[in-house]
Amino acid sequence: xxxxxxxxxxxxxxxxxxxxxxxxxxxxxxxxxxxxxxxxxxxxxxxxxxxxxxxxxxxxxxxxxxxxxxxxxxxxxxxxxxxxxxxxxxxxxxxxxxxxxxxxxxxxxxxxxxxxxxxxxxxxxxxxxxxxxxxxxxxxxxxxxxxxxxxxxxxxxxxxxxxxxxxxxxxxxxxxxxxxxxxxxxxxxxxxxxxxxxxxxxxxxxxxxxxxxxxxxxxxxxxxxxxxxxxxxxxxxxxxxxxxxxxxxxxxxxxxxxxxxxxxxxxxxxxxxxxxxxxxxxxxxxxxxxxxxxxxxxxxxxxxxxxxxxxxxxxxxxxxxxxxxxxxxxxxxxxxxxxxxxxxxxxxxxxxxxxxxxxxxxxxxxxxxxxxxxxxxxxxxxxxxxxxxxxxxxxxxxxxxxxxxxxxxxxxxxxx
Amino acid sequence: xxxxxxxxxxxxxxxxxxxxxxxxxxxxxxxxxxxxxxxxxxxxxxxxxxxxxxxxxxxxxxxxxxxxxxxxxxxxxxxxxxxxxxxxxxxxxxxxxxxxxxxxxxxxxxxxxxxxxxxxxxxxxxxxxxxxxxxxxxxxxxxxxxxxxxxxxxxxxxxxxxxxxxxxxxxxxxxxxxxxxxxxxxxxxxxxxxxxxxxxxxxxxxxxxxxxxxxxxxxxxxxxxxxxxxxxxxxxxxxxxxxxxxxxxxxxxxxxxxxxxxxxxxxxxxxxxxxxxxxxxxxxxxxxxxxxxxxxxxxxxxxxxxxxxxxxxxxxxxxxxxxxxxxxxxxxxxxxxxxxxxxxxxxxxxxxxxxxxxxxxxxxxxxxxxxxxxxxxxxxxxxxxxxxxxxxxxxxxxxxxxxxxxxxxxxxxxxxxxxxxxxxxxxxxxxxxxxxxxxxxxxxxxxxxxxxxxxxxxxxxxxxxxxxxxxxxxxxxxxxxxxxxxxxxxxxxxxxxxxxxxxx
Numbered sequence: 001x002x003x004x005x006x007x008x009x010x011x012x013x014x015x016x017x018x019x020x021x022x023x024x025x026x027x028x029x030x031x032x033x034x035x036x037x038x039x040x041x042x043x044x045x046x047x048x049x050x051x052x053x054x055x056x057x058x059x060x061x062x063x064x065x066x067x068x069x070x071x072x073x074x075x076x077x078x079x080x081x082x083x084x085x086x087x088x089x090x091x092x093x094x095x096x097x098x099x100x101x102x103x104x105x106x107x108x109x110x111x112x113x114x115x116x117x118x119x120x121x122x123x124x125x126x127x128x129x130x131x132x133x134x135x136x137x138x139x140x141x142x143x144x145x146x147x148x149x150x151x152x153x154x155x156x157x158x159x160x161x162x163x164x165x166x167x168x169x170x171x172x173x174x175x176x177x178x179x180x181x182x183x184x185x186x187x188x189x190x191x192x193x194x195x196x197x198x199x200x201x202x203x204x205x206x207x208x209x210x211x212x213x214x215x216x217x218x219x220x221x222x223x224x225x226x227x228x229x230x231x232x233x234x235x236x237x238x239x240x241x242x243x244x245x246x247x248x249x250x251x252x253x254x255x256x257x258x259x260x261x262x263x264x265x266x267x268x269x270x271x272x273x274x275x276x277x278x279x280x281x282x283x284x285x286x287x288x289x290x291x292x293x294x295x296x297x298x299x300x301x302x303x304x305x306x307x308x309x310x311x312x313x314x315x316x317x318x319x320x321x322x323x324x325x326x327x328x329x330x331x332x333x334x335x336x337x338x339x340x341x342x343x344x345x346x347x348x349x350x351x352x353x354x355x356x357x358x359x360x361x362x363x364x365x366x367x368x369x370x371x372x373x374x375x376x377x378x379x380x381x382x383x384x385x386x387x388x389x390x391x392x393x394x395x396x397x398x399x400x401x402x403x404x405x406x407x408x409x410x411x412x413x414x415x416x
Numbered sequence: 417x418x419x420x421x422x423x424x425x426x427x428x429x430x431x432x433x434x435x436x437x438x439x440x441x442x443x444x445x446x447x448x449x450x451x452x453x454x455x456x457x458x459x460x461x462x463x464x465x466x467x468x469x470x471x472x473x474x475x476x477x478x479x480x481x482x483x484x485x486x487x488x489x490x491x492x493x494x495x496x497x498x499x500x501x502x503x504x505x506x507x508x509x510x511x512x513x514x515x516x517x518x519x520x521x522x523x524x525x526x527x528x529x530x531x532x533x534x535x536x537x538x539x540x541x542x543x544x545x546x547x548x549x550x551x552x553x554x555x556x557x558x559x560x561x562x563x564x565x566x567x568x569x570x571x572x573x574x575x576x577x578x579x580x581x582x583x584x585x586x587x588x589x590x591x592x593x594x595x596x597x598x599x600x601x602x603x604x605x606x607x608x609x610x611x612x613x614x615x616x617x618x619x620x621x622x623x624x625x626x627x628x629x630x631x632x633x634x635x636x637x638x639x640x641x642x643x644x645x646x647x648x649x650x651x652x653x654x655x656x657x658x659x660x661x662x663x664x665x666x667x668x669x670x671x672x673x674x675x676x677x678x679x680x681x682x683x684x685x686x687x688x689x690x691x692x693x694x695x696x697x698x699x700x701x702x703x704x705x706x707x708x709x710x711x712x713x714x715x716x717x718x719x720x721x722x723x724x725x726x727x728x729x730x731x732x733x734x735x736x737x738x739x740x741x742x743x744x745x746x747x748x749x750x751x752x753x754x755x756x757x758x759x760x761x762x763x764x765x766x767x768x769x770x771x772x773x774x775x776x777x778x779x780x781x782x783x784x785x786x787x788x789x790x791x792x793x794x795x796x797x798x799x800x801x802x803x804x805x806x807x808x809x810x811x812x813x814x815x816x817x818x819x820x821x822x823x824x825x826x827x828x829x830x831x832x833x834x835x836x837x838x839x840x841x842x843x844x845x846x847x848x849x850x851x852x853x854x855x856x857x858x859x860x861x862x863x864x865x866x867x868x869x870x871x872x873x874x875x876x877x878x879x880x881x882x883x884x885x886x887x888x889x890x891x892x893x894x895x896x897x898x899x900x901x902x903x904x905x906x907x908x909x910x911x912x913x914x915x916x917x918x919x920x
Contacts, residue, residue: 199789203789204785204788205785205790211769211770212770212774212778219758219765219766222758223832225778
């Protein structure tokens, strides 16, 4: 019986299980709040865009997760997506100019372009790894340099190939685009990719070594692990998974615009990995957790989109920020087990009205075009949020007083 | 005799583990009270409760008759309780004075630092402690012994009446230990009550007025030093009889396995050009070679060079089984048959986020896998076998490595090395922070391995230990070999003379 209890505790302590529960709650809540009731009336149509976006994010978020678990960070994955899409489209144009014009590409050309795009990922990953292991830069600096550098390089490459244009479009690039019309096809590819990554990280020597290096790099080196080669592998996996994404995005959108494509996506990937339980300190994290992190993040965005009914892309950053803060806050609460004081400090008291103002203004952003919207509503929301947070602060304060009173009464007993 | 600290029914759990269970005893004003026990006995936990590091526990604590429930170390310091942790708490990038006054800086007002006053006061405090360290020097540039004095100076500046010292001598050389003893005598003259945690019988019997023994989180007994002896204390600590003396009968040594000739390691950017200079040695199968030397003499550097782990590559030749070796990475050394147990377990050895089993098998994963895929079964078998062989006390190989005591963690790391089936085993201060019982077990383990034909090089900061385990002892001083003694010749006196020899 006791064994059963501890088994249940262990299961519920897993970040994956918590994410699934949080996701289910999210879906139920959205179903009730969504005025169009799309989750109930047409679940298949509602699920498709979420799944599609989650899978797209998932490809390079898994790469980022591998790097984060190994103790590094990759800021360049968005730029690598742009690079890979550029290389892919440039190869199509260079190898088969006629086909590129008509949209009837030959298969060998497509295969060459795919290989070329993947190779660009290997090159970018190797560059990152060299900057980190060879030059000795911190991963944050190295990939910051390649983040800005590779995007600019892609624009130069595209300009050189197209003689000055800033994008390549294939409105009817058939053999490639047909692959991605149906989300199930991409999803299957993703599931295979994710299982492969999971297997690599949890069942192989390389995976164990990556975990070990992320947790204690010096100890790993002194255990005879070739940490430099392992880092190369991690960054190449990261960049190659991003380069797969470059091909997928290109095919999905039918154009390569390296100046804007996937700009800032690296942060979404890192966010998804963190939501999925990866620690930026390294050594901790799982592939299934990251997959669920992607699904959860995209579902939140979709839910906001459904409820608000105006461009969720504007609010993407706010949503990602909010979810990351909440997810990490909850996981911290678990690990420290202490009752944390959030608001009963000078900074806390200041933060409460700031959060209230953000809440109130968000109400304006989201609902200003709805029927029955009136200015008192956002003000009420702002005041309500502030009041709740201040109330929490007061509770924290009284809890602190009670603890102090406890030791006080102890003193009185001594006095007797 | 008035009790200045009274501990009543104090208990503390970490998850399922009871670190302390209903411990009660009292400490008299002005005495030096030693707290002894094996690793995992609960000494450090108790001291963390006393100093406000751990704030939730059962039972009560009285200081000067008043019940205290510290919510922070700051609060404990205000009452006059300070702790000097085994692992020192200094900001290495700040000066000595800045460290002493950290969080309580002297100012001219408006938050502008009064450096002059702080440096003068820090200088006075350090002078009282018989130290000539400049208050302006960076804490990180000092030797461990001097860093410890900074912590003591900080405690003095706080007007500490109760000072807790957690294994203060574990990283000190003999000379520094002697100075620490003088400092402790001076503190006692000022009326400071000292709670002293240690594994070392000789220093406890030299310093303590009374000795409290803990075992498995429980209070065992408090004894007057005059009424007891080391054998009795050791008996109380482990709860069973054991011999402190471990000796190894003279054995016939095998053929030569390692020969090092004129090994030198440059020291770029340092006034002394060489960290190691012309070190030559040879090692035979079945031999335990001890390396003695003060801190900074180059013991660790020598082992790192032999293991391919040094930051600066050494010159000279290393021959293993007659073959020239040029190790550029520990992986090369391991493949050739050299394994090393590093000095700083937590920083250089352990993977804190992995299980006990994962820590043991780390170096041998490629043999426990097929085509890079781990065999869970083979891994579990290998780990379980080592747990049994080394006598590692753990809840199982799935238990977190952090739940093990220091001695058992060290055994896990030795097990990790043994799984690589080395010809030469390098042990860098393997018994640091390990309790008496586990030390004896480690000595026996070394002898058993040597009897099976392993060639072992061991360093230690404790001379009696080296005299116990080694067949032969080499002495390093400032990177040069200054002495070589067989077990029959070696005495502490001779080794200390060689270790302090001024190089020409």
